[in-house]
Amino acid sequence: MSHSEENDTGDLVRALRQGDGTAFTKLVQRHQARIYNLAYNYVKDEEEAKDLTQDIFITVHRTLGSLRDEDKFSAWLYQLALNHCRNRYKRLQRRGFFRSRSLDDPDSPLHLTSGETPEGLLGQQDQDQLVRKAIASLSEAEKEVILLRDIEGMSYDEIGTILEIPLGTVKSKLNRARLALKERLEKILE
Amino acid sequence: MDCSRISSMFTADLDHELDQASRSAFDDHLGSCPACRRQRRLFRATVARVQSLEPLNPPLGILSGIQARLEQPAPADLFGRLAAYWRRLDFSVSLPTAVATVALAMVMAFLAKNEVFFQYQAAPEQAAAVSAAAAPGLERSRLPLHTTIPAAIGRRELASQSPFDTMPTHPPAIRVPVVQRPDVLMVLHAAPPELLSQLFRESAAFTAWRVDYPERELLLVELPSRDLAALREMLVPYPVAVSPVSALSPNYAAHKGRVRVAIRTRLP
Structure with a gap:
């Protein structure tokens, strides 16, 4: 802001x-x-x-x-x-x-089986939903730092104030959270 | 520099916050490691993908819903105000359920504290009967639990044989004076007959414990209160009744330092 x-x-x-x-x-x-x-x-x-x-x-x-x-x-x-x-x-x-909403839920219409690629299979909105779903599946600490930094666009100082953690911790948590998210999104990023 | 160290630097790399030495080591590693190059590409794509998410439009009616809820009159009676406060706290149980649970817990705590459920000390007339019953040949295991335990413990005063005479053939732990009155009683249900002798052997690893094994179905342990958890761990696979139940608390008898425990098995 x-x-x-x-x-x-x-x-x-x-x-x-x-x-x-x-x-x-x-x-x-x-x-x-x-x-x-x-x-x-x-x-x-x-x-x-x-x-x-x-x-x-x-x-x-x-x-x-x-x-x-x-x-x-x-x-x-x-x-x-x-x-x-x-x-x-x-x-x-x-x-x-x-319980029935995990990213790997086989009943989900957004589920990708191995070998399928999202291009041509999912529209932009569906891909957005997959990304949001992946974010929601992160742990609370990971999710919060991703939401504040990458969605809300806050500075590290602002995030540190809101989460009441030091600047260095904000950065290390953010890196870990992004790595965890990368693991979940590899299917649609490749 | 190894690959995990490289991945821990991805955010600093993205923010251009690596100092010169780190930047140089980072670039050198990427130049020679295709796996890390791929991970870095995916990392950057992840961040870009998340940052490009379109914000959602909030549904209609948020403001009117807030105003409607704020205009609701505050409940006049005490229970109504409590219920409203409870709803604001956002718990998943109803207020009456919570009140009933707390009341029940208080009653149970009162009963447990006064050992209404867990008295196992023999009454004077029972003690007399038990002393008589301690004569050789009597099958004490058929007596009720609350009489057999003091009987089994009290027998040491009557018997002339050593407390270890009836032990199985494993090496004894430290010989100790017989415990007269335990602080804690543990009764194992459906435990195999050899469990206590096994427990006796394993307890030798705890040098601060003093252990007596006067009977096949009774083990007496005097141990630091902090070791109660370790003792319970050793009994985990079997259903065990503990008296008093407060002995299950991590802080039980912390002020006393040492606790005397009687462990009794009841064959199914």
Whole structure:
């Protein structure tokens, strides 16, 4: 997020704290697409992602008082969003929600048998779905660092702040996560 | 430089963050290693593919759904407020189930703490009967468990023979005074008859343990409390009842240092 966007967001948060009822609507409208994408890539399900996005913004509304610095709203929002995503992911996992959705699920219409290549077989959207599916199948730590860096385009400093880990750890985790993702995507990258 | 070291540098390579010496070693290795060249190409393609993902459009109704949920009146009664708080915590069990579980756990903890389920100490009249029953020839294993254990332990006071006289022919561990009252009782169900003698032999590896094997069906061990987990590990394949159940806790008797354990087998 650019500095001017961050400043605008800070102004909206200040306005909301001063009782401006429209500020919250503007905050949601500004951030909902990013938060929805983060949630979708985390759990890989539209309904769950929509519900998660709503839960996240309701928590924002109720706990905004705990935010110390309005200009750090984005980092706070992502921390809160990732906490929600982790909890929901664990709950869904306990219920067996992902059991039939693994990348190698033979019933999946996107499954590639060995020897098949994706060119001519899958369209761009299907390939995107495969990539998202591969991301969703990573471990939580791997997934989060990939989402923040390669999807959200955040700097290493921002990621370190959100995940509360040192810069060097961010880089090493990112490298490991990308290597793990590469292993899953070799079929469609070759 | 080996191939795993090279793959750990792929992100730094992509970000142009390798220093001159590392860059030189990295390039030299790639020049001579086709496998690493292929891995680097796939790595870069992976990152490019992920970064090129089109953002999804969020479905309609997110904002209106949030507003509708925020406008719901807060529940007035205590249970309603608790239920709303529970829903926000996002747990997968209902509030009544959780309350019932906690209540049940508290009752079980109370009963266990007071050893309602696990008393095995003989009452005075039973002890008298057991002392009489300790005469040679009586099959004590047919007595109820809560009387046979003190009986088996108390027998040492009556018997003139050495505690090791009835042992199988394996080398004895350190000879120790007989344990009169154990802190922990473990009863093994469906264990083979030779299990205790095997356990006796294996316990020789633990130099801090003091072991007595007075009967075919009874093993007495005095050991540091931190070793309780190791003892339980040795019994893992067999169903075992432990009394008190708090002995299953990693911190059990940590303040006492040493614990006396009686292990009893019951043949099926």
